Each structure stands twice: as structure tokens, then as C-alpha cells.
Amino acid sequence: MTDSKKRYIFKNNLKNILNNMIPGDEFMPCFSHAVKIETIIKKYLKNKLLLNLKKKKIKIFKKKDIEIYQKLLGNDILDTYFTSNSVINSLNLRKKYYLKDIKKENVFKLLKKAKHKKQFFRE
Amino acid sequence: MKKERTDILIIGAGASGAASAWNLSKLNLKIVCIDQGPLINKKEYSFNNKDREISKFKKFNIDPNQRKFDSDYPINNDNSPISISNYNAVGGSTLIYSGHYPRFHPSDFKTKEIDDIGSNWLFNYNDLEKYYNLNDKMVGVSGMAGDPAYPRINNLQSPLDIGYSGSLIARSFNKLGWHWWPSYAAIKKSNKFKKGIRPTVVETYLNKAVKNGVIIKPNSRVLKIKISKNKIATGVIYSNKRKEKRFLKASLILLASSGIGTPRILMNSKNKDFPNGLANNSGQLGKNLMLHPLGFVEGHFNKFLNSNEGPEGCSIYSHEFYETKKKRNFKRGYTIQLLKSPGPIESFHYLKKFKKINFGKSFFNDLFAYYGKTIPLAIICEDTPNKNNFIQLDHKNKDSDGMPGIKINYRLSKNSKKMLTHGIYHCKKLLNIAGAKSIKAFGPVKNTGWHLVGTAKMGTNKNNSVVNKFGQCHDIKNLFIIDSSIFPSSSGVNIASTVQAVSLMISDYIKKNFKRLIARND
Numbered sequence A: 001m002t003d004s005k006k007r008y009i010f011k012n013n014l015k016n017i018l019n020n021m022i023p024g025d026e027f028m029p030c031f032s033h034a035v036k037i038e039t040i041i042k043k044y045l046k047n048k049l050l051l052n053l054k055k056k057k058i059k060i061f062k063k064k065d066i067e068i069y070q071k072l073l074g075n076d077i078l079d080t081y082f083t084s085n086s087v088i089n090s091l092n093l094r095k096k097y098y099l100k101d102i103k104k105e106n107v108f109k110l111l112k113k114a115k116h117k118k119q120f121f122r123e
Numbered sequence B: 001m002k003k004e005r006t007d008i009l010i011i012g013a014g015a016s017g018a019a020s021a022w023n024l025s026k027l028n029l030k031i032v033c034i035d036q037g038p039l040i041n042k043k044e045y046s047f048n049n050k051d052r053e054i055s056k057f058k059k060f061n062i063d064p065n066q067r068k069f070d071s072d073y074p075i076n077n078d079n080s081p082i083s084i085s086n087y088n089a090v091g092g093s094t095l096i097y098s099g100h101y102p103r104f105h106p107s108d109f110k111t112k113e114i115d116d117i118g119s120n121w122l123f124n125y126n127d128l129e130k131y132y133n134l135n136d137k138m139v140g141v142s143g144m145a146g147d148p149a150y151p152r153i154n155n156l157q158s159p160l161d162i163g164y165s166g167s168l169i170a171r172s173f174n175k176l177g178w179h180w181w182p183s184y185a186a187i188k189k190s191n192k193f194k195k196g197i198r199p200t201v202v203e204t205y206l207n208k209a210v211k212n213g214v215i216i217k218p219n220s221r222v223l224k225i226k227i228s229k230n231k232i233a234t235g236v237i238y239s240n241k242r243k244e245k246r247f248l249k250a251s252l253i254l255l256a257s258s259g260i261g262t263p264r265i266l267m268n269s270k271n272k273d274f275p276n277g278l279a280n281n282s283g284q285l286g287k288n289l290m291l292h293p294l295g296f297v298e299g300h301f302n303k304f305l306n307s308n309e310g311p312e313g314c315s316i317y318s319h320e321f322y323e324t325k326k327k328r329n330f331k332r333g334y335t336i337q338l339l340k341s342p343g344p345i346e347s348f349h350y351l352k353k354f355k356k357i358n359f360g361k362s363f364f365n366d367l368f369a370y371y372g373k374t375i376p377l378a379i380i381c382e383d384t385p386n387k388n389n390f391i392q393l394d395h396k397n398k399d400s401d402g403m404p405g406i407k408i409n410y411r412l413s414k415n416s417k418k419m420l421t422h423g424i425y426h427c428k429k430l431l432n433i434a435g436a437k438s439i440k441a442f443g444p445v446k447n448t449g450w451h452l453v454g455t456a457k458m459g460t461n462k463n464n465s466v467v468n469k470f471g472q473c474h475d476i477k478n479l480f481i482i483d484s485s486i487f488p489s490s491s492g493v494n495i496a497s498t499v500q501a502v503s504l505m506i507s508d509y510i511k512k513n514f515k516r517l518i519a520r521n522d
């Protein structure tokens, strides 16, 4: 198999694994929508433990498969995902949606209702 | 050994050293401020960096034993339930500190007199007020005037937003009739950044000092202070980046290396005249270590509260239980602080630790069950001096220059334990009123030794203390200590504001008396 073919298979496998690990939800993008796989592929290409990803298309069926790859890929994946602009924007949109109905009182009004009005420190 | 010379040498370019470097820079003298750590680019340590959540576990890890940089020194915490946190670089621990910036209470300066516990200071709140005000102006402190827990504090910048979680907890404080107030912060409000902009002492003091001619010497670790036959400090031996040893001659030396770093240098400078450590005829050096035992209480809510946003340190606080009350079973008291909850990456690691999150289909369900839905409270307990809580040189663990590390010997007092239990009980009550569906609490929290106090205490004479009220060593007249080592008591609040006010006060004294102080050298 040519190197470019191996790279192609590797990239698709990596994308598949990462999207299974972080599949996205109504607000959050899946991994490959947030981070271009091309930008991170270099880091993993030479990892000997991931050699099988170059050989053929792999399938992920079970939770156990995800756990295995999570260990191999490490937590950097998470760091890359959550520092991407698209995820930061999604978290902001999510925030706005969930804060719609939450009451936030003005700090001056709240302080007016506080019990201590007179200074109470000891000289 | 190559020799250099300066009029004033400040050892440590952190919170205390920077304030004095600026204050003394108005004198027409050669001033060098030396630090064992590097000068780091501002862009790297900004709290608003996208990767802040990551860097705080890597380059800006609060634990020197994990960082293990050349500029760090090993700290053995095996004999202490609380481990030490710091940062060793130009800017010191302000590169990583949260910027919660309260002052001490007037009562903190006289705990022995009014509560028969701890030790009195040799000056009071009123003496220090002028320096608190000057420091607030230099640093740019935000907050709200009129807090009934304090004498009036003026000229504050607009307070930071207390957020949804702040608003919820403030309502709960009101229901219980307990004191609360928006936090004082060394942070500037910003429309762009929710956390605000938090400068370090590099921006607030050091850059200005450098403009006035102060020389900053990074990557230079002081190993020993040398003295003459007549017990006058003559200079220091330091090791530079290339690990070459140099002698830097100085007319006056100011130690500003923190409550751990300062006694370490003095202990390592022992000689024939001072076999137990330099300036330690009193035997008090390294003793009376105080650390502010910290309790943590976290409420978990059904609703998203956006509690992950807001100032890094504290958005509102309460001094309801700060002062001694006869009906309580402990003396002195504590602050309750409302903290920010963790961001997504930290939330993930936290949940992982308790096996409550998995990658895969349930990933976001698991994450969002926690992220932004918790309210963490910290209980900062006043610690009292005790000679059995002490630090010593650790000859088994050395830094990159071969200088011994530090061993911490520390136990919580009965008073602190009772205070902590009281704090946890009352924080749970507060979170219950706020509607928490579950609450988790523990203390003391291990990695919270960030306020390092008392190891070279101030006192009336050379038998009971290391320095006098001006931070001047009783035993060596041209050697001053300007950091929190000299504090005789710890208060129940974060200390940086007081550290810097005290540093300014001492350097004012030095400014006025410089000629007289060095005349003694001849």
C-alpha cells in the first residue's frame, strides 16, 4: 500500500474514533466538526501503538473499543477539542439558552436586603 | 568568583519584592531585584488565554514538586496535611494567584490583646491604612465601598459581576441573615473578558520600577547571605543561569522570597556566629508556620448556573463568622468565599476520578450533569502561631543548584479543627437554603498551602522574634525582611494585599533612613 493510501486510511479511522469518543449533541459539535483532523494527524501518525489504524478501516462497536483508543490517544484530544473556537462558541450558545429563565438580581438590590447595615468589625 | 555591587539588593521579585522595588526606585541609588526564576512573557500567563485550563496543570501548575523547573526547589510535605503552592519566576506567585484581594480586619493586628490567642503585631490597621490605599491605587482594586465588615475603603474600581451563582448565594445569605459582600479583587472589569483582567506585579510595580532604573536579575538564585565580622550583611552568593557562582556586594539587603523561601535562605546562610541560621539568635526562624487551613463545600444543583464563569478567585464572601464570639467553641474565625466552578476540561478530569464520565454517546450528558451546575464554597480559617509548626532544610532533596529543599512540619490545631467543622456545617446550611440537590464537603484540602505566614516573626526584642516592627533583623541591622514571614498572626483572609501594604510601609522607612542604616556598615 502506498504511503498516501495509508495516510488516508489512518485519517478516516482517526476521525471515526474521535467522533465516537465525542459525538456531539444539540449544541456541541462532534470532534471532527470542531477540530480539523488534518491539523492533529501528524502527532499520531508515528505512534507505534496506532499502527493498525493504517492498515484497514476499523469498526467501533463497544464501549471497550472507545476506552482502548482513549488510552492510546490520551487527554490531549480533550484539550484540543475544548480550546477550539467552534467549541467555545457552542458553549456560549448553550449558556445563553440555559440562562434564559434564570433569575439574576441586581447586586445593589440584593445588598439592600442584607441584614448587616451597621459596621460590625472590632476596632 | 566574579564580583558585582549594588546599593540595595531585593531578593525575590514577587508580590512583596516588587512593591518595595518600585517604592525604593525613587531614591537615586543602584537597586537590583534578583529572582531565581525567569522573566516570562505576559502573553503566557494571562488568565484569559484559551488554554488557561490546560496550562494551570502544566507550566503554571501551582505545585512546585510537579513543575520541577530549574527555578523551583523541592518541598517535602510528607509531615503536613497541607502542601505548599507557589510560583518561582519574576512576578512570583502573582503569576498564578487568583487576585482575591481583601484587607486584614483591625482585630487581626491584636489577637492576643483582644482574644488572648496568637500574637500581636507592632502596628495596627490605622498605621497600615495609608499603605493599603497606596497599594490599591497601584494595583487597581475593584470592589464596592461600604462593607460593614471593614472600616470604609474608598477609591475602588467598579466591582466585578457576581454572576448567577453569586446572586443565588447572596439571596441565601439574606435569608439566613448572614453578612456577605461582593469581593475585593486585584482584577479590572472588562467587557471582553468575563474573568476580568488580572495584572501581576510585573505590570503593577516592576515595569514602573525598571523605568526608574531598577535592575531585574532573573534566573539567579541566592544561595547564601554573607556577613562581616561585625555582623553586617555584605552581600550574597548567587548562582546564575549558567550555574556560575557570583558574589553580589550590597549595602542593604531586603528579603522578599516568601514565607518559605526567605527562611530557607537564612537557614542556608548559617555560619560560626549564627550556627542555627542567619539572624536567628531568637531561635524563632522557621517556626510558627501558618497556612490557613481550607475547607471545601460543593453544592450540586439541578439547573445550569453558569458558575464556571466569573473571577478566578472569589465573587462574593462572608465575614459572618470572622470575629471571636463567646458562644462558639473556638477563637477567631473564617471567611466563606464563593468560588468559580471548574471549566469543561477540569470538570471532565474531576468526573473521571469518580468514574462518572465516559467518552462515547453519554459524554455530554455526563459532562453537563456537572459542568456549570455546582457552587463551590471555600472556608479560609485563621491559623494561629505554634512553635511546633515549623520548616527546616531538607538536605536529602536539593534544587538544581544543590541548595537544600524545605521540609514542612505542620499539624492543625484543635482551634482550627473546630473552626473547620463549624465552617463546613454552616456552608452546608447555606447551600441547602440555596436549593442544592446534593452537597459534598471536606477539609483541610491538601493542595492549598498558598498563604505562607509567620516563619520569621516580628516582635519587641531579639529573644522573642527575628525582626522588629520595620522588618529589620534584630541581629543584622542592614538586613530586612519584607514578606509574610514576619507576620505574627495570619488573619482569616487572603494575604497579598497586606503583604504589599507592609512591604510599602517598610520600604518607606528604609527610604527615610537609608543613610543612617548604611552608615552603620562602616
Ligand SMILES: Cc1cc2nc3c(=O)[nH]c(=O)nc-3n(C[C@H](O)[C@H](O)[C@H](O)COP(=O)(O)OP(=O)(O)OC[C@H]3O[C@@H](n4cnc5c(N)ncnc54)[C@H](O)[C@@H]3O)c2cc1C
Pocket (backbone or CB within 6 Å): B011, B012, B013, B014, B015, B016, B017, B034, B035, B036, B037, B062, B085, B086, B087, B088, B089, B090, B091, B092, B093, B094, B096, B097, B098, B099, B100, B101, B102, B220, B221, B222, B223, B256, B257, B258, B259, B261, B262, B265, B313, B450, B451, B452, B483, B484, B494, B495, B496, B497, B499
Ligand atoms: C495558587 C495560588 C493562589 C493564590 N491566590 C491568592 C489570592 O487570590 N489572593 C491573595 O491575596 N493571595 C493569593 N495567593 C497568595 C499570594 O500569591 C502570596 O501571598 C504572595 O504572592 C506572596 O508574596 P511574596 O513576595 O511573599 O512571595 P512570592 O510572590 O511567591 O515571591 C517570592 C519570589 O522569591 C523568589 N525566590 C525565592 N527564593 C529565592 C532565592 N533563593 N533566590 C532568588 N529568588 C528567590 C521566588 O522565585 C519568587 O519569585 C495565592 C497563591 C497561590 C500559590
